[in-house]
Amino acid sequence: MTIATSPSRRTFLTLTAGAGLAGVAHAADTPTLPARPDMPAQELAANENYWAKIAAQYSVTPAIHNIENGYWGIMAAPVMNAYRAHTDKVNRENTYYARGAYNQDIEKIYARLAIFLGVAPDELLLTRGASEAMQILIGGYKKLKPGDAVLYADLDYSAMKSAMQWLADRRGVEVIKIDLPEPATRDNVIDAYARAFEAHPNLKMALVTHVNNLTGLIHPVREITALAKSHDIDVILDSAHAIGQIDFDLSALDVDFVGFNLHKWIGAPIGCGLVYIKKPRVPDIDRFMNEPGAEDDIRARAHTGTLNFAAHLTIPDALDFHEAIGIDAKEARLRYLRNLWVGEARANRDVQILTPDDPTMVAAMTSFRYRNRITTEENNAIMRELAEKHGLFTVRRTGPSTGDCIRVTPALYNTPDDMARLAPALGALT
Numbered sequence: 001m002t003i004a005t006s007p008s009r010r011t012f013l014t015l016t017a018g019a020g021l022a023g024v025a026h027a028a029d030t031p032t033l034p035a036r037p038d039m040p041a042q043e044l045a046a047n048e049n050y051w052a053k054i055a056a057q058y059s060v061t062p063a064i065h066n067i068e069n070g071y072w073g074i075m076a077a078p079v080m081n082a083y084r085a086h087t088d089k090v091n092r093e094n095t096y097y098a099r100g101a102y103n104q105d106i107e108k109i110y111a112r113l114a115i116f117l118g119v120a121p122d123e124l125l126l127t128r129g130a131s132e133a134m135q136i137l138i139g140g141y142k143k144l145k146p147g148d149a150v151l152y153a154d155l156d157y158s159a160m161k162s163a164m165q166w167l168a169d170r171r172g173v174e175v176i177k178i179d180l181p182e183p184a185t186r187d188n189v190i191d192a193y194a195r196a197f198e199a200h201p202n203l204k205m206a207l208v209t210h211v212n213n214l215t216g217l218i219h220p221v222r223e224i225t226a227l228a229k230s231h232d233i234d235v236i237l238d239s240a241h242a243i244g245q246i247d248f249d250l251s252a253l254d255v256d257f258v259g260f261n262l263h264k265w266i267g268a269p270i271g272c273g274l275v276y277i278k279k280p281r282v283p284d285i286d287r288f289m290n291e292p293g294a295e296d297d298i299r300a301r302a303h304t305g306t307l308n309f310a311a312h313l314t315i316p317d318a319l320d321f322h323e324a325i326g327i328d329a330k331e332a333r334l335r336y337l338r339n340l341w342v343g344e345a346r347a348n349r350d351v352q353i354l355t356p357d358d359p360t361m362v363a364a365m366t367s368f369r370y371r372n373r374i375t376t377e378e379n380n381a382i383m384r385e386l387a388e389k390h391g392l393f394t395v396r397r398t399g400p401s402t403g404d405c406i407r408v409t410p411a412l413y414n415t416p417d418d419m420a421r422l423a424p425a426l427g428a429l430t
Helices: 007-011 048-055 077-098 101-117 130-140 158-171 186-199 221-230 279-284 309-313 315-325 327-345 376-390 416-420 422-429
Strands: 124-127 149-153 174-178 203-209 234-238 257-261 273-277 351-353 366-370 395-397 405-408
Touching: 077 101, 077 309, 077 315, 101 124, 101 309, 101 315, 124 130, 130 158, 130 234, 130 257, 130 273, 149 158, 158 174, 158 203, 174 186, 186 203, 186 221, 203 221, 221 234, 273 279, 309 315, 315 327, 327 351, 327 366, 327 416, 327 422, 366 376, 376 395, 376 405, 376 422, 416 422
Parallel strands: 149 174, 149 203, 203 234, 234 257
Antiparallel strands: 124 273, 257 273, 351 366, 366 405, 395 405
């Protein structure tokens, strides 16, 4: 992601747990993050000495080799220490803090996130996760009338598919589902949306996923959005898995409505999501249950109640850690780990790899499927066997129109040895 920070902050930042707000953390308890070597990201991706030092920032169970890190991302030590310190502070100061200084602190966090994303603070709204963020956008999108149509794809997130279907009852619209091609390429994915946009002139809104959770495919968002706008279709973008995993410029995507997750690839505590709405478009999303506030006040689009104050206070600490490594190096490392197992697994004729090797269309996450095993039961059995016989934790995914699959997702604490276990295990399963 393109962010406006200085090179020294981005590459040589020394982290302490006190790098968050109000100096509440215990710096003596926090390890120092190693300086990033001065080399291109692609070269750094294979520098095991550096990544071993990064991996040492994570406390990971020895019970199993976890290569299913797409659910949520564990906190690195500096982030965890800061979270503990913020929790202590909030618990100690109680409502005196929550009704006082927290209001100023949260605005500082919005300012930090705005710089990170290259947007304005009043275009952002913190939530408990990407699902809540997307439900606010989909459920609140009010530029629909009976007879209009909305569109989603088979690879979109299941809860978002449900939200789109719900619009049929809430808004009286037609709900159109498309199946994305397999194997996917940049051109055939764009073409799938182009054909749908042409075939349905009543389309007014489309859900698009940036990096989908089922196969890990990176969708060509900028091209799809340009096509949508040429047909007067608004795009609501699910960017839960993109932020912190891949480098992108939000402004270049030209999307007005986006939902993010900060506890996946950014590594903030669980309970941190984010809505982005381009300022002139805020009135196109309903205020939540007549929430008070100006028509263009994005904060009136949710009323979550009492949030986990400490989790949100820890967001700057997670951004510090993320930025110290650099998104270019992080993306390159994750893709490097992915390619280690995929390259060998492709030689197995019984295994389908469900993402291309095109680096513009895949990063960490990739799913596979055995050609003759597409049911939920069969893939659950594969998942169990990988865990019980080979010590590899993965996850079954249901949703692609062509059948169930198994998702593999490395994290920064994984090693080449972890990934090297998978292809032989797949061979033993066939």
